[in-house]
Amino acid sequence: SQQGEEDPQALSIQEGENATMNCSYKTSINNLQWYRQNSGRGLVHLILIRSNEREKHSGRLRVTLDTSKKSSSLLITASRAADTASYFCATDRSMQGAQKLVFGQGTRLTINP
């Protein structure tokens, strides 16, 4: 499988519940980033976690990183209808130079009111 695989591919929950999305990757990374994309729209950067960090919070978002398992999770607490979107993890192997982000397939999250 490719770098940055998310699961589940689709997740549907009720408003107010927590949503957890997972991402696995294969190579060593400098950092891992999560992005949100509303249908047909641009990519919005949510949060970046560096390889030497294990957990990071931003508002209702909580990201964990386990470099030994090469996996990350994104938790959205107290979900809202406006959180409905696709969520992508992207790995960055940049240490120096231009490098690039490698995106996963994404998780399509639907929050039901």
Added chain:
Amino acid sequence: EPEVTQTPSHQVTQMGQEVILRCVPISNHLYFYWYRQILGQKVEFLVSFYNNEISEKSEIFDDQFSVERPDGSNFTLKIRSTKLEDSAMYFCASRETAYGYTFGSGTRLTVV
């Protein structure tokens, strides 16, 4: 907050025509990128650009594609002879250091 600006937001072109997609990266950023996303699929890397030259390109970025930073502010992606399969959302991104990519809102290219 600084933004990466892409124009146009939507372009329709006939197969075989040349298109130029334009991007204005954040002014103090050093690294520039083009990515694309075919409808319903994942975002794919096309090319990275640093110090006025291509740093890396993917196998998608064949001879039909080229990039340019003509005037120190714009960053363009040219597709010489468009094919139906070039229809996708094209995203420009820039970053200053090893962290902090900023993406534009994309150009939706439709080849008919």
